[in-house]
Each structure stands twice: as C-alpha cells, then as structure tokens.
Amino acid sequence: DAGVTQSPTHLIKTRGQQVTLRCSPKSGHDTVSWYQQALGQGPQFIFQYYEEEERQRGNFPDRFSGHQFPNYSSELNVNALLLGDSALYLCASSLRVGGNIQYFGAGTRLSVL
C-alpha cells in the first residue's frame, strides 16, 4: 500500500517564476491538505481539497492555488514566486469522515533564488 507521494523532491526556481507541485494521496483517502514548512518551524496550513473543491484555506495569498483531480491526487501552484516562498511543501491525505490522522508525504523542497 503506497503512502503519500510527492513530486518533485527538490526544485530550484527564480523570483517571479511559477511552480507546480504534485501529490498522490494514500490509497483510499479522499482529502488532501497542503502545508508550508519553513526551516525550524511547524507546518503551516495552506488549503485543503475534498471532492475537487477547496474546502478550507489558511492565511496564504491568492498566488497559492490548487486543484484536486477525480482520482484524488492534487496539485499546488504558486505564481510570482518570492524569496520567502522557499520552504518545504508538505502534502497530507486523510479521510473526510472520521479522519483524525493525516498522513504526510516527504515533501518538496522549493528554493527560490
């Protein structure tokens, strides 16, 4: 049973560019959440997708957008990259009903130069 997989593992971009990160949830999970983790900090919630719609959103600007596909996989898009967007981006999957546990992928390390 594959866990949560994310791609790519590492990415280097320059300011102003756009990036797309991908996530495949754990088998059987229908809900995907995205988090940003700066060095030495806890993960910060970006948004959550369920039934292909954004259900919850954290304090992130509109430059951060996402999508969920019918197979429950998800993408995170970040436009107009800033230096401050450099972080580890984590995807977590869970069950919508009774999902007290979130399963995380290993993340995508984004560096903005």
Added chain:
Amino acid sequence: GQSLEQPSEVTAVEGAIVQINCTYQTSGFYGLSWYQQHDGGAPTFLSYNALDGLEETGRFSSFLSRSDSYGYLLLQELQMKDSASYFCAVRRTDSWGKLQFGAGTQVVVTP
C-alpha cells in the same frame, strides 16, 4: 490569538524519559495530535487524544487535560533513533481537517 506553545529543545541520554509539554490557546478543537519528524523527512503520526487522559502506544504516551489547556508527549526508554522534532497539533472545530501545529520540539538523544 490561537497558538500552541512547546519547548524548542530537549536533550536526554539513551534510556531516559522525556516529557514534551504543549500548552494551547484555542477556542475549540476535536483533539490533540503528536507528530514526529526526522530531518528531511515526512511528519509521522504518533498519537491522538480526543478525550482527557492518557493514551499509551508502546514507548510513547500522550496526555490531554482540556480544563488546563495542556497536553504532553512522554517518550520512554529513549533510543538514538528518537532524535527528531516533535510537533503537537490541534484540529480546530471551526475548520474541519485543518491542523494547527506548534513550532516543534527538537529532541536530542545522546549516548
């Protein structure tokens, strides 16, 4: 505001017991969770307390007291592989599924 506070670092020797406290200010939540994260790795679920009291899972135990706005993770019989960051997190009732994390506690296990 709504926040979770935990110590930044704890150091202990192999075989010892470590308690990581988490105090929180939040209006309502479903439960308190604990996650472990090794350097460069994915956060991994350790324990969840929906109700007050102690939950035991092998060498790890977690405790919650809603009346005291407090919880802790207890790591027993410490092993070198327990060196990692540990995060407490709450799933708030005003935002289904959103986990709010503390800043994490770095546990350093020495020989």
